[in-house]
Amino acid sequence: MKLGIIGSGQLGLMMILEGKKLGIEFLVIDSTKEGPASRIADKAFVNDEFREFVDSCDFVTYEFEHVDERPLNYAMEQGKLRPGMLPVELKRDRSKEKLFLRENGLPVGDFEIADNARDAARIGRDFGDAVIKLAHGGYDGKGQYIVKERTLEEELPEGKYVVEKFVRFDMEASVIAARDPAGKIAFFQPSLNVNYRGMLYYNAAPIEDCGMKEIVKALMEKLSYVGVIGVEFFLKDGKAYINEFAPRVHNSGHHTLMGSSVSQFEQHVRAVCGFPLADPQLYRSSGILNLVGLSLTDELRAKILARPETQVYWYGKDGIRKRRKVGHVNFSAQSYSDLLERIKTLSSLVYGEDLDQYFGY
Amino acid sequence: MKLGIIGSGQLGLMMILEGKKLGIEFLVIDSTKEGPASRIADKAFVNDEFREFVDSCDFVTYEFEHVDERPLNYAMEQGKLRPGMLPVELKRDRSKEKLFLRENGLPVGDFEIADNARDAARIGRDFGDAVIKLAHGGYDGKGQYIVKERTLEEELPEGKYVVEKFVRFDMEASVIAARDPAGKIAFFQPSLNVNYRGMLYYNAAPIEDCGMKEIVKALMEKLSYVGVIGVEFFLKDGKAYINEFAPRVHNSGHHTLMGSSVSQFEQHVRAVCGFPLADPQLYRSSGILNLVGLSLTDELRAKILARPETQVYWYGKDGIRKRRKVGHVNFSAQSYSDLLERIKTLSSLVYGEDLDQYFGY
Numbered sequence: 001m002k003l004g005i006i007g008s009g010q011l012g013l014m015m016i017l018e019g020k021k022l023g024i025e026f027l028v029i030d031s032t033k034e035g036p037a038s039r040i041a042d043k044a045f046v047n048d049e050f051r052e053f054v055d056s057c058d059f060v061t062y063e064f065e066h067v068d069e070r071p072l073n074y075a076m077e078q079g080k081l082r083p084g085m086l087p088v089e090l091k092r093d094r095s096k097e098k099l100f101l102r103e104n105g106l107p108v109g110d111f112e113i114a115d116n117a118r119d120a121a122r123i124g125r126d127f128g129d130a131v132i133k134l135a136h137g138g139y140d141g142k143g144q145y146i147v148k149e150r151t152l153e154e155e156l157p158e159g160k161y162v163v164e165k166f167v168r169f170d171m172e173a174s175v176i177a178a179r180d181p182a183g184k185i186a187f188f189q190p191s192l193n194v195n196y197r198g199m200l201y202y203n204a205a206p207i208e209d210c211g212m213k214e215i216v217k218a219l220m221e222k223l224s225y226v227g228v229i230g231v232e233f234f235l236k237d238g239k240a241y242i243n244e245f246a247p248r249v250h251n252s253g254h255h256t257l258m259g260s261s262v263s264q265f266e267q268h269v270r271a272v273c274g275f276p277l278a279d280p281q282l283y284r285s286s287g288i289l290n291l292v293g294l295s296l297t298d299e300l301r302a303k304i305l306a307r308p309e310t311q312v313y314w315y316g317k318d319g320i321r322k323r324r325k326v327g328h329v330n331f332s333a334q335s336y337s338d339l340l341e342r343i344k345t346l347s348s349l350v351y352g353e354d355l356d357q358y359f360g361y
Numbered sequence: 362m363k364l365g366i367i368g369s370g371q372l373g374l375m376m377i378l379e380g381k382k383l384g385i386e387f388l389v390i391d392s393t394k395e396g397p398a399s400r401i402a403d404k405a406f407v408n409d410e411f412r413e414f415v416d417s418c419d420f421v422t423y424e425f426e427h428v429d430e431r432p433l434n435y436a437m438e439q440g441k442l443r444p445g446m447l448p449v450e451l452k453r454d455r456s457k458e459k460l461f462l463r464e465n466g467l468p469v470g471d472f473e474i475a476d477n478a479r480d481a482a483r484i485g486r487d488f489g490d491a492v493i494k495l496a497h498g499g500y501d502g503k504g505q506y507i508v509k510e511r512t513l514e515e516e517l518p519e520g521k522y523v524v525e526k527f528v529r530f531d532m533e534a535s536v537i538a539a540r541d542p543a544g545k546i547a548f549f550q551p552s553l554n555v556n557y558r559g560m561l562y563y564n565a566a567p568i569e570d571c572g573m574k575e576i577v578k579a580l581m582e583k584l585s586y587v588g589v590i591g592v593e594f595f596l597k598d599g600k601a602y603i604n605e606f607a608p609r610v611h612n613s614g615h616h617t618l619m620g621s622s623v624s625q626f627e628q629h630v631r632a633v634c635g636f637p638l639a640d641p642q643l644y645r646s647s648g649i650l651n652l653v654g655l656s657l658t659d660e661l662r663a664k665i666l667a668r669p670e671t672q673v674y675w676y677g678k679d680g681i682r683k684r685r686k687v688g689h690v691n692f693s694a695q696s697y698s699d700l701l702e703r704i705k706t707l708s709s710l711v712y713g714e715d716l717d718q719y720f721g722y
Binding site for chain 2 (some may be wrong): 013140
């Protein structure tokens with residue numbers, strides 16, 4: 001069995017580290033052969049070699065939705081792409097994603113589509129409390145504008161926008177789930193997301209479901225989805241609203257690398273290769289702290305590894321800059337409250353009290 | 362940080378899969394570049410390139426004690442070898458290993474050294490119930506002869522032997538432990554070993570300690586050991602006797618890949634690189650079933666992965682033959698008795714009732 005991965009970042013790296021045990025070969029394609037996943041792949045390709053790449057694979061998946069069109073399209077033509085093209089198309093235009101969710105009866109907050117910056121600004125002012133997001137491109141808080149009293153259209157670059165009325169949520173949460181080609185679905189435990197400046201800061205499981213799993217099930221079925229999906233929610237008064245979904249393994253599922261019977265990465269490989277899904281069990285409260293904008297010194301690594309029930313994943317990216325995710329730390333603990341305390345303690349040790357030094361623009 | 366591994370088999374493969382997250386580079390050396398570990402290493406070398414290999418590494422370890430002398434010796438000269446040469450030397454001559462244990466006051470069964478086959482046979486007859494083992498070479502039951510009434514010297518190849526009075530043990534067990542360069546020791550939970558025809562068939566944790574950890578601590582200190590060690594014991598009437606030790610990650614520690622806070626592989630990498638050791642916690646009863654002499658078909662993989670709380674490690678070796686370890690299955694379970702039942706159920710599904718088809722000579 002040969003599985004192709006489009007994209008060579010940390011998600012592909014962890015897919016290989018976790019999936020290699022299944023006795024399959026991993027082929028990776030990206031703009032260079034130097035990405036973290038390409039460096040440990042059985043074979044690495046560059047995008048121009050998309051035909052040879054796809055032809056060499058039994059199945060092709062993607063670790064990220066913003067990748068080269070050619071391997072995606074050709075894998076789709078060859079009937080090898082899992083998940084398929086629909087989720088990618090929805091993710092490439094936020095307005096399509098939002099409309100798809102609403103049209104399929106899935107709970108989302110109020111939003112409107114604006115064809116230009118002026119309309120976006122006007123709708124934003126009308127909502128009063130809103131987030132204006134460019135429809136194309138942008139993740140981890142890029143291309144997003146928070147409406148404040150003085151927001152004027154002059155501040156927005158020209159483009160198509162989704163304007164979302166701000167949900168005064170009690171918390172943000174995720175559900176990671178997998179669906180196999182026969183339609184069987186398996187859920188990981190819901191987890192808490194704490195974001196900072198539009199990026200995931202830390203994540204902790206398990207939390208109450210609040211109906212999220214049922215919503216994810218409906219979404220996967222509407223998408224005829226195969227693979228692992230990550231769905232982000234706003235929780236408000238015990239009700240769940242979809243924020244957005246990621247058609248792939250997701251940062252809020254990295255906690256499954258420790259303290260679980262299976263990781264999201266292995267589960268994704270099982271799903272797209274058509275192997276039996278695992279029934280995920282969480283053995284212990286587990287979470288992560290993202291490592292953003294840091295250099296891995298021996299001192300930093302020692303500081304992290306000296307903490308109890310802790311693992312570090314360092315992605316091996318070249319070049320460190322602000323707002324760049326360079327790794328994460330896994331934690332497990334006897335209780336959820338112990339878990340949160342451990343995450344916060346390490347955060348202080350790693351970042352001190354000024355997160356903006358690392359997460360700031 | 363660059364860590365070199367001498368040997369490119371499955372132990373090196375798992376060391377890389379588990380250690381890569383720490384943000385280090387892995388260099389592997391062996392007689393070819395085709396071994397499972399070489400194929401995913403950051404860089405692979407052949408034995409003739411031993412100087413370049415060692416010179417490129419910060420530290421060098423070995424995944425197996427029967428490896429090429431040149432990288433071992435040169436890494437030792439350069440002060441980079443962890444664990445050191447003493448454990449390798451002891452493992453290359455069983456008589457030295459046994460004498461070392463006895464001279465250091467560590468509990469071993471009765472044994473005698475024989476310089477030739479005739480003496481070995483005579484000592485074996487005198488013990489009555491004995492195992493005659495060639496001093497050099499041999500593992501997984503190779504080079505071992507069980508004394509029965511009719512054993513005569515003609516059946517033994519010429520050579521130096523260790524003749525061990527057979528210990529009528531209640532069970533066989535292991536302890537996996539790690540020691541860091543500063544002398545700190547961390548233990549995994551003791552586990553049960555069930556062998557078949559001299560090879561590990563299955564393994565299950567946790568079991569009672571019976572004093573094993575104290576013995577392992579003394580052994581590691583006598584060896585000035587750095588890294589993970591696997592020590593096999595006979596347990597009889599609640600007392601522990603060392604059978605033998607392996608100066609490396611060990612088959613009976615593979616259960617730490619699932620249901621534990623850290624695997625033996627990551628722990629070994631932490632120890633030899635001088636990173637803080639983890640304090641291993643076993644979240645759930647965990648064990649393995651060895652896969653021996655089998656081919657990985659889609660059907661076999663599906664059969665294994667469909668079982669609850671199960672993972673499969675397939676080593677990707679070229680060529681399948683009887684008595685060759687080609688993978689293992691990890692299990693976790695709510696209780697130790699559930700664990701044993703799951704292992705036995707899968708064994709029946711995989712091997713049927715005739716183990717000799719796979720484990721036989």
